[in-house]
Amino acid sequence: MILYAVNLLMAMIWAAITGSASLHNLIFGFCLSALILGLIREQVNGVGYITRSLRFLSLLGMFFIELAKSAWKVTVMVLSPKMDLKPGIFAFPLTVTRDFEITLLANLITLTPGTLSVDVSEDGKTLFVHALDCADPDGARRDIADGFERKIRETFE
Structure with missing residues (x-):
């Protein structure tokens, strides 16, 4: 996670050096600093930084798709x-x-319409979810496990 902060800091430094804080310049600075961090990954102990970044973007994209589907x-x-x-x-x-x-995971579930994370068990092994239509709870469990939870595990392994 510290490499993300370094990447953002480097992107802001890029914007300050170039004198332009436009969105496309910030994105370019972020990509450029990600490339630099990828090149020196062994020295900064971030072997999978670019892979993890792509997985995070995949998680974010999946969230927006699920958001649109559940809103519909x-x-x-x-x-x-x-x-x-x-x-x-x-x-x-x-x-x-x-x-x-x-x-x-609880926030992603709560942010999608029709579901709400209610509580987590004391041992942290069970999440209680309220669903607007809970006719098929096994299907809902499967959707969460194969969707958000799988992507979170892939991203932060």
């Missing part, structure tokens, strides 16, 4: 003449173990 589903549910909803809370067994991974 909720819109269809709300606008349908017969709202046949079965709201409920289900327990999701966690495979991520670190606190920031659990927090990130």
Whole structure:
């Protein structure tokens, strides 16, 4: 995580040196500093920095896709003449173990319409999720495990 901060700092230094804080110049500075950090990765103990950055971008892209899909589903549910909803809370067994991974997963679930992270068990092994339509809790568990949780594990392994 420290390399991300270094990368952002280097991008800001790039913008200061060039005298332009435009978005495309900041993005160019960020990419340039990522390339530099990739070249000196052994010296800064960041062997998988670029790979991890690409995985993080993949996680971010997946979040936006899931956000759009779930917003559409909720819109269809709300606008349908017969709202046949079965709201409920289900327990999701966690495979991520670190606190920031659990927090990130809970936030991603909460930010997608139709779901809300309610609580985490004391031992940190179960996340309780409220779903607007909980007709298929096993399917919801599978979607979370194969989606957000898998991407988080890939990104921060």
